Amino acid sequence: MWDGRATDLIVAISLREMKLRLAERDGYFGGYVSCGSAAIRDHDSMFKRITKYGLAWLLLIASIAGCSHAPEPSGEPARKPSRTAKKLPSSKSPAPGSPRTKRTGVPERSDPREDPPAIPESPGAAPADPPAEAPEQEPEPKPRRSLGDLLSRPADSAARWIPELPRMQVDDARAAAGGIRKLSGKRLTLYTDMPPAKAVDQLPEVFDRAFVQWCEYFRVDPAQHPDWSMTGFLMKEKARFQQTGLLPGDLPSFKNGYARNYTLWLYDQPSDYYRRHLMLHEGTHGFMNTILGACGPPWYMEGIAELLATHRWGDGRLRLNHFPTGREEVPYWGRIRIIKDAMAENRGKRLVGVIEYSASAHLETEPYAWCWAAAALLDGHPRYRDRFRQLAESVRQGDFTERFYRLMHDDWDQLCEEWQLLVSTLEYGHDVAATAVDFTPGEPLPPDGASVTIAAKGGWQDSRLRLEAGVEYGFTATGRYQVDDQPQIWWCEPGGVSIRYYRGRPLGILLAAIRPDQPDPSGLCGLLRPAVLGLRASLKPKQTGTLYLKINDSAAELSDNAGELKVEIKMNDE
Ligand SMILES: [Zn+2]
Numbered sequence: 001m002w003d004g005r006a007t008d009l010i011v012a013i014s015l016r017e018m019k020l021r022l023a024e025r026d027g028y029f030g031g032y033v034s035c036g037s038a039a040i041r042d043h044d045s046m047f048k049r050i051t052k053y054g055l056a057w058l059l060l061i062a063s064i065a066g067c068s069h070a071p072e073p074s075g076e077p078a079r080k081p082s083r084t085a086k087k088l089p090s091s092k093s094p095a096p097g098s099p100r101t102k103r104t105g106v107p108e109r110s111d112p113r114e115d116p117p118a119i120p121e122s123p124g125a126a127p128a129d130p131p132a133e134a135p136e137q138e139p140e141p142k143p144r145r146s147l148g149d150l151l152s153r154p155a156d157s158a159a160r161w162i163p164e165l166p167r168m169q170v171d172d173a174r175a176a177a178g179g180i181r182k183l184s185g186k187r188l189t190l191y192t193d194m195p196p197a198k199a200v201d202q203l204p205e206v207f208d209r210a211f212v213q214w215c216e217y218f219r220v221d222p223a224q225h226p227d228w229s230m231t232g233f234l235m236k237e238k239a240r241f242q243q244t245g246l247l248p249g250d251l252p253s254f255k256n257g258y259a260r261n262y263t264l265w266l267y268d269q270p271s272d273y274y275r276r277h278l279m280l281h282e283g284t285h286g287f288m289n290t291i292l293g294a295c296g297p298p299w300y301m302e303g304i305a306e307l308l309a310t311h312r313w314g315d316g317r318l319r320l321n322h323f324p325t326g327r328e329e330v331p332y333w334g335r336i337r338i339i340k341d342a343m344a345e346n347r348g349k350r351l352v353g354v355i356e357y358s359a360s361a362h363l364e365t366e367p368y369a370w371c372w373a374a375a376a377l378l379d380g381h382p383r384y385r386d387r388f389r390q391l392a393e394s395v396r397q398g399d400f401t402e403r404f405y406r407l408m409h410d411d412w413d414q415l416c417e418e419w420q421l422l423v424s425t426l427e428y429g430h431d432v433a434a435t436a437v438d439f440t441p442g443e444p445l446p447p448d449g450a451s452v453t454i455a456a457k458g459g460w461q462d463s464r465l466r467l468e469a470g471v472e473y474g475f476t477a478t479g480r481y482q483v484d485d486q487p488q489i490w491w492c493e494p495g496g497v498s499i500r501y502y503r504g505r506p507l508g509i510l511l512a513a514i515r516p517d518q519p520d521p522s523g524l525c526g527l528l529r530p531a532v533l534g535l536r537a538s539l540k541p542k543q544t545g546t547l548y549l550k551i552n553d554s555a556a557e558l559s560d561n562a563g564e565l566k567v568e569i570k571m572n573d574e
């Protein structure tokens with residue numbers, strides 16, 4: 001469905017060139033910088049050659065085989081070459097002598113509740129094959145499977161509306177006799193064998209509130225869908241549902257949940273949060289298939305479902321599209337943990353690698369995390385949000401992803417840099433909007449120097465100054481600003497606070513980075529190679545480019561900062 005088969009040869013060739021170009025810049029990337037400015041892992045040229053020629057061969061083989069889809073993992077080849085990279089001291093580094101740390105500076109302990117369930121079936125689920133004596137009904141015909149089916153079928157939902165599939169009818173009396181009770185809401189009728197509990201019984205209410213927000217997000221008028229509702233099955237014991245005909249045999253096997261037209265199926269999950277999350281995820285697929293007609297290609301389908309399923313619920317209020325502020329808020333969700341672990345293992349995924357995920361990728365959990373991160377960036381970033389939301393109008397179009405590339409064409413390279421910055425510094429509570437980067441190129445430094453004001457609240461800030469490679473510049477920074485407000489205001493100067501650390505450096509210390517005039521699109525974003533300035537420093541850039549400045553703080557901890565600092569920059573005398 002999403003093979004993107006181009007009818008026009010020229011379009012096909014240019015698309016392949018584009019994909020090759022994108023893929024070339026897009027293997028995996030990993031742990032990036034060490035402390036200080038110089039210890040960077042650059043993309044080595046051998047790696048680029050391997051990526052380039054490997055992809056060229058794959059494309060050739062794919063075209064011989066008649067497959068018009070670029071080989072799935074434009075980002076995959078980089079998994080293989082081994083590289084000697086210096087690892088970034090992570091936020092796990094304890095603050096030396098720190099009596100207390102900022103939230104993100106707290107050494108992270110592995111918390112099993114952060115791990116998304118990766119079980120083939122839910123706990124307590126019956127074996128896949130029902131007991132021989134159990135079914136009284138006719139055995140369901142087993143769906144025919146081919147390798148093509150497995151590779152093209154989304155793992156947890158139909159990807160579009162299935163016409164001529166009759167709506168599932170439930171015999172309430174038979175269900176009740178089988179130990180399955182009915183929970184009724186306006187937008188969801190949920191059948192479950194779970195015992196009564198507040199977190200279960202309120203699921204239809206959560207779903208009702210979600211419907212309003214789905215309508216708002218996708219610009220759908222709820223008045224046009226007064227009777228829209230789905231039927232759901234929340235299963236603790238799979239066999240009960242099989243025996244009562246509520247888990248049809250023509251459904252593909254699924255790990256956690258599945259949605260098809262107006263019906264969704266869920267296995268119970270190990271936390272109240274993750275059970276709701278799964279319902280909202282499948283509900284998003286159901287909403288899109290029944291109202292928009294389709295979910296789009298895998299990266300978008302799963303990215304949007306994860307974006308809108310990630311939520312906050314309490315006191316009868318629901319907020320979809322919530323960026324979790326802490327792992328305790330989202331037990332068993334684990335998307336941020338998955339990305340942080342992958343980054344620590346040098347398995348950072350390039351954006352194009354996420355965009356090119358095939359449907360079968362989502363048989364694993366990790367792609368859900370990368371798709372969520374891509375959607376969270378595109379939807380949370382002020383420069384991309386409108387374009388990203390506009391895509392929802394194209395979910396039924398076979399060239400959806402090409403439309404996406406066209407929409408992002410003019411600032412694609414910057415988007416890839418923002419992606420690298422996000423996934424390299426991702427935190428619970430990451431403020432995507434506050435860390436958005438202005439990519440305006442700098443002007444040459446005036447002969448008598450310049451002064452720049454930097455806000456403590458921001459991420460990398462464009463000085464609008466262009467520094468020359470090989471020239472030594474002197475920096476002097478002054479100012480007093482706030483880096484925390486709990487339990488009292490923490491004041492800081494450009495030298496940082498030496499008893500609290502973030503990423504191995506004093507919290508609040510002034511950092512600088514040069515974004516080259518001609519960034520290597522296959523390389524590491526220049527802003528991931530910061531140098532420490534502090535109160536006073538000299539810097540001789542290796543590449544000519546625009547100077548960026550920020551204070552050292554987590555992207556999740558900017559909202560409690562206030563004030564600014566002044567940085568004087570001049571050319572040092574020879
Ligand atoms: Zn899904």
